[in-house]
Amino acid sequence: MKPDIVILALLPLALAACSGPAPDLPYGPPQQLMAAHVEPYAQTYWQSVKFESELMPDGTVENREYEPDSDAEWEEVRAAAAHLREMSDVLESPAYAEGRGPAWMTYAAGLGEAALAAEQAAQARDPDAVFTAGGNLYNVCRACHQTYPPAELEAEGGTVDDVPQG
Ligand code: HEC
Numbered sequence: 001m002k003p004d005i006v007i008l009a010l011l012p013l014a015l016a017a018c019s020g021p022a023p024d025l026p027y028g029p030p031q032q033l034m035a036a037h038v039e040p041y042a043q044t045y046w047q048s049v050k051f052e053s054e055l056m057p058d059g060t061v062e063n064r065e066y067e068p069d070s071d072a073e074w075e076e077v078r079a080a081a082a083h084l085r086e087m088s089d090v091l092e093s094p095a096y097a098e099g100r101g102p103a104w105m106t107y108a109a110g111l112g113e114a115a116l117a118a119e120q121a122a123q124a125r126d127p128d129a130v131f132t133a134g135g136n137l138y139n140v141c142r143a144c145h146q147t148y149p150p151a152e153l154e155a156e157g158g159t160v161d162d163v164p165q166g
Pocket of ligand 1: 104107145150
């Protein structure tokens with residue numbers, strides 16, 4: 001058998017081994033969990049209540065406030081926070097916490113608390129409370145990333161402050 005045929009025969013096996021989450025990590029490795037199940041939901045929450053100031057061509061400043069204005073929109077915000085709370089449970093599970101040390105549990109639990117407060121603020125349909133809860137949520141993300149830096153940021157020599165926020 002020629003060597004290049006051996007390589008071709010083994011390649012599909014190698015690819016198969018790389019694809020799909022490990023059986024004990026139901027949401028895939030942390031990077032995948034963050035990208036698919038944490039970041040988008042956090043963005044939904046952060047985008048739901050915001051204040052923008054724009055300098056107009058005539059030199060005046062226009063201020064705009066955004067907040068959910070329908071049952072469906074408030075429900076989307078509440079559900080996003082609820083999903084983040086579920087993810088905190090997942091991060092606390094042995095499969096994700098193993099070998100990370102006690103700080104991991106503290107931050108994962110912190111995410112759960114912040115997400116619960118965020119959900120309650122949305123349930124109360126209180127834009128100011130949602131804004132505050134969103135800030136607290138962001139602080140938890142940052143704290144954990146300071147101890148467990150995302151590979152991409154580390155490689156770029158960046159800091160956790162570079163993680164995009166709405
Ligand atoms: C318990 C710790 C912990 C908490 C809390 C946490 N993260 Fe992460 N996050 C990680 C780890 C670990 C990585 C790095 C994964 C890797 O690169 O292997 C990461 C990576 C990321 C990434 C990069 C994903 C990618 O595609 O490379 C984003 C975005 C992110 N987190 C967003 C968030 C947001 C938003 C929050 C808060 C709502 C949050 N994280 C809370 C541990 C945490």
